[in-house]
Amino acid sequence: MFQHLQQYAGDPIFGLNDAFHRNTHPQKINLTIGLYYDENGRIPVLPSVAAVQKELADDPSPRVYLPMEGLASYRSAVQRVVFGADSRVVAEGKVATIQTLGGTGALKVGADLLHDAYPLAGVWISDPAWDNHHAIFGGAGITTHSYPYYDPDTKGLAFDAMMNCLNELPARSIVLLHPCCHNPTGVDPTPEQWQQIIAVMLERGLIPFLDLAYQGMGEGMEEDAYAVRAMADAGLSFLVANSFSKNLSVYGERCGGLSVVCASADEAELVLGQLKAVVRRIYSSAPWHGGHVVAGVLNDPQRHAQWLTEVEAMRRRMAQVRKAVHEMLAAKLPGYDADYFLQQKGMFTYSGLSREQLVALRERHGVYIIDSGRIAVPGLNNANLEHFTDALVDVLERD
16 A cells, blocks of 8 residues: 655654664764753753652542643743743733644644645745754645855854845745754844844744744743744734743653734634644644643742753753863864854754764764754763864864
8 A cells, every 4th residue: 555655764863863872882972862961961850840740640630631722821831931921912912822742743733824824925944954844844835945044154143144035035924933042053143133133024024933942041041032022022923832842851741832923812812713723633632741740840939940940050051061162172173163162052053064074973983963063062071071072173183
């Protein structure tokens, strides 16, 4: 029946992760996948999360289906975290929010909604991008395009080229943007640049779709939501997909949210109905356990404060790793400009290494970085920084 189907090539990141586990190098380092590891190389269970999980484990209540839109206390928590406790658009009922299957599920539901509303609209995605962005929107029937984003010469934002592209887009084009910690580059617009981007969105009648997967891991929980809140203040209608996988370390629980900021409360109610219809035809309802874990942390003042401290500790550790790498490379290879380790933010750093250099890192040193050159910063710690920087210096000098 299915012999005519094409062979799935597999996901390149997961494929490299498998290759890492097969490698027998005694000092091998995995810098491929987007997971947060602590200083000991372990994925942490946050104490705030563990406390809620224990309560849930002791609760004999049945795990019934959640409503299509998700747990009400979860949805209100999403709105507070993403838009702020004093958000005007939330208070006015202009935001339709649902609980989703992680950030990826939020993107899928949002893509289906937009394709239903604007079947001829295309989506513009940053170059480079997380590969799955193209797959998700393409799978929803939306034609995908790219806009300039990364400047390999400066290892920073190609802002002028990006703005030139956005200024040429037809009205109702969808533009996918990262409010913070851009994946894969770690390069973010400044607040001033965000204001210029917002002005173009308004002038051209574009539809921003924000992918907020790493809130709290760039500059801070409030700072990382700047673009979201600035767009809301500017009166834009837009979508926000957010994820708690990283900042709550609940990857497998699939905890995300999709929020649509509308022109009025009536429109938000209309949109919520359509979001529920999309959810019903894909997966019907979101996870009970993950929803209650997140709601239990975010809606309890003491646990919420504890969680903010835990996320800040993760952010500071990654910043310290970046600083240590920069200092080591400056000492070992003085002519090499490693400033991008300090200037880029979040879980990823875009190295600019060539394909040949990346292969040499794997084969000679057991250091695994994906083919784009994106380095997953949390995979580095005090125990492997020396080996990583030695390996990097070796391939930079020889290849």
